[in-house]
Amino acid sequence: MHRVLRTTCIVLLALLIGMTCGCTVQAPAPQGGDIKGPLVPAQDLGMVEINKYQGKDLTDFKTLEDNSVKGPQTVDIASYRLVIDGAVQSPQRLTYAEVLSHTHYQKLITLHCVEGWSATGLFEGVLMKDLLAQAGPLPSAVTVIFHGQDDYTTSLPLATVLKRNMLLAYRVNNADLIARNGYPFQLAAEDKLGYKWCKWVVRIELSTDPNYQGFWERQGFGNDAEVNPSP
Numbered sequence: 001m002h003r004v005l006r007t008t009c010i011v012l013l014a015l016l017i018g019m020t021c022g023c024t025v026q027a028p029a030p031q032g033g034d035i036k037g038p039l040v041p042a043q044d045l046g047m048v049e050i051n052k053y054q055g056k057d058l059t060d061f062k063t064l065e066d067n068s069v070k071g072p073q074t075v076d077i078a079s080y081r082l083v084i085d086g087a088v089q090s091p092q093r094l095t096y097a098e099v100l101s102h103t104h105y106q107k108l109i110t111l112h113c114v115e116g117w118s119a120t121g122l123f124e125g126v127l128m129k130d131l132l133a134q135a136g137p138l139p140s141a142v143t144v145i146f147h148g149q150d151d152y153t154t155s156l157p158l159a160t161v162l163k164r165n166m167l168l169a170y171r172v173n174n175a176d177l178i179a180r181n182g183y184p185f186q187l188a189a190e191d192k193l194g195y196k197w198c199k200w201v202v203r204i205e206l207s208t209d210p211n212y213q214g215f216w217e218r219q220g221f222g223n224d225a226e227v228n229p230s231p
Ligand SMILES: Nc1nc2c(c(=O)[nH]1)N[C@H]1C(S)=C(S)[C@@H](COP(=O)(O)O)O[C@H]1N2
Pocket: 061, 064, 065, 066, 067, 068, 069, 070, 111, 112, 113, 114, 119, 147, 148, 149, 150, 152, 180, 181, 182, 186, 193, 194, 195, 196, 197, 198, 199, 200
């Protein structure tokens, strides 16, 4: 009897905590599985777009509904510069080719949108770690703020970006990103909800503010946005 009472109390307490913390949106359970592969140097997969990789079905990103706040952006690659600034030793303004001069990597990753859908792709990109090393984050830098050409912003802790070997992707499924998917660059924010996967990245700002909130985060979506939060 005691046991039942105690369990009931714990359940009620958990519900109460859940309700009071209900101001932020929780991550949905991954749908269709959280498919993930190892980080490998980019291999030549031929000139064609692929829809299967090592036996896994890939999502056709081109036909995904575009949910971006202001719709697909058109980035002029001739005048494009990726700005890396803020709390860094030497701010950078990199051309598309300069970004791509870093080592290319590939990884099978699933994007989970907070709305409940998910998409799996073979992402190809350069390591954020390599790009950031070029600018030299100051010891006081704790947050990486991503700015899209549409003035969208989102952020991640610098430590997470480095530890997870996050990729700044320029290709998915062996095809260059198209405008609706973030051309020229989308952050492949592995294990973070879709709103952390900034598209049309034009600026990477290092910040000393641990509590910075991006566009959706300011609307009440969790700043952590972890897909598989550990208890
Ligand atoms: N610049 C920018 N990036 C953005 C968004 C946006 O509105 N603007 N929307 C985000 C959201 S909510 C999701 S789910 C993903 C969708 O990425 P996809 O279109 O490549 O699937 O992009 C993210 N990146």
